[in-house]
Amino acid sequence: MRDPYDILGVSRDASFEEIRRAYRKRSKEVHPDLGGSHEAAVELNTAYAFILNEIKKKEQQRAGEEARSQQRSNEYGSSSQADGGYSHSRSSQQDANWKNKFRDIDEELEAMRRASEQYESQMRAKQRAAWQAGEHVTWAKLTWDDLFGFFTRTASSGLKGIGLLTVALLGIGSWLLELNLVSAFILAGSLIGFALSVALKSDKGGLMSAVLVLLGLLTVWIPPTRSLLFSNPLATISVLVCLALILKFAREAGRAGLMTGGVVALYLIATIISQVNPQGGNSHGAVTPKASVPVVAQPTAAPPTSAAAENKQSSAPQQPQAVAPPPKPQVPPPVESRELTAALGVKLVFNPDVAYQLKVRSGMTTTIHASEGTVAFYSGDKRDGDCQASITLTVPSSSLPYSPINSFIRSCGSRAVFEVTTVK
């Protein structure tokens, strides 16, 4: 850092008047409007303010010492009474001079402070005008003092400050909670954008940032939204591009922007629905049949495998535990199909009101016995045969180790549990 006295080009014992003259002279050389630079002007002003404060400090120190020596001299006897009036008048004259000098220095400092504030307000006005004119690069000229002032004002501004800090805490907390990169970027970016928008008093920027904050929180708390961003990057990029187009159109052509927004909204809704509910109502990851259509929609489903049908007929007299079928419900319940694999030793659980697609070993005969409840074969929503407690299934050889049988299996009444006893 340069010596302030060197910057002004004055000696260290220069008087206030000499320093002021030097400052005026140097100002004309370094002022930005007169060919100088902003940095040089700031340096000169800082040096001038420093020297003025130094002078003021020295004068105050000297005044204090003289006052103490005056007090000591007054404590001596009447010998000094004769010239006491002269000393008193000289002291009063010095006080007046110092007060005048202090006043001049204070006025100089106050003038500099006002000029600084005026400059900052002008800069803010320029930034705001530039932002409103679309020159968003002006944001880069935001100073740290602006940001510091913003946070100071925010912290002491009551409800709205608390609200902003709460949003920031929620965002950071969500970030730490989830530790996923997409949400972290969205939240961090939008919170910074929101803070800058408030600092610059930009309603549009604040609105956009607030929406982005909500999007970030959505990605944290609603996993499908996040998985949408993760798994469909192309769709995400498309949506962001469309959003940018909406903003552009909304500014120049309101109706076109509205229409574009409607299309994008429909696209978003459709994408999210397809992401959340790809199987039309089965959102819990339950496996559906290969045809991926509800069982009730299957036309003329094939009957059970011949072996199973034969087994049904042949085993009927051998299975005394087979129970009478329950009365069919008037309105068929909504069908949810799940897939089970009949490997040896496996316990197959058949829950009520659920259609199961059973896979058995290709080219082999699989026997399952009930340890709880009974089941029946279904073609679509129509039951084929009675409820059974023991079933033998055979499917032809295939390239796959397990092949699905042609019928669905549903429990008769309450839950049924079957064990795969033989596969041979």
Add this chain to the structure above:
Amino acid sequence: MTRFVTLGAGLAFAFAMALPSYSQVASNGSALLDQLIPDSFKLEANATAAQNGLIDWRTAISYSITNKSGMNLWMGIALDSVSIGTCSNAQIYHGGLALLPTPTTNAYSFNPSQGLPRPVMVPAGGRVAGMIEVSNCAAPNPGFETAPLSLSLMLGKTNEIKNMVEFPMSIDAPIRQIAPQ
């Protein structure tokens, strides 16, 4: 004014989303849990306890798990769910199933050389075996010929840990002590 109205609406929405009950409702896996019964998995295990230093005991658990659920499942063992006798703090595992963070785990550490722990696909009827070492023992094992072994399986129809459910299991595992060196 607009930004404060938006901020207020955003705050209300954020608080609504932050309710713990929402997270519980939003969790899935109920369809998978419907299919599970106590016999859906068969756990077999034995253990050896060895003294490590003067006061430390370590117990190595050898286990095998058979998937009898009738479903091809992605499986793992929940982190911090393994205990045998008085021993806990399972950090080391080899073969078989990985120690996975539960969906509610916020932060955890893992061995960088092994990479992030991943669920293992176990087909219906399949059997998986491995070893887990537990290091934090309040008292030397074995005090008895068997010790209760408990662990929670992590199960999912996909390999996304966030969508997996926990299935607790417990058996009395035979345990033997290796003489100190």
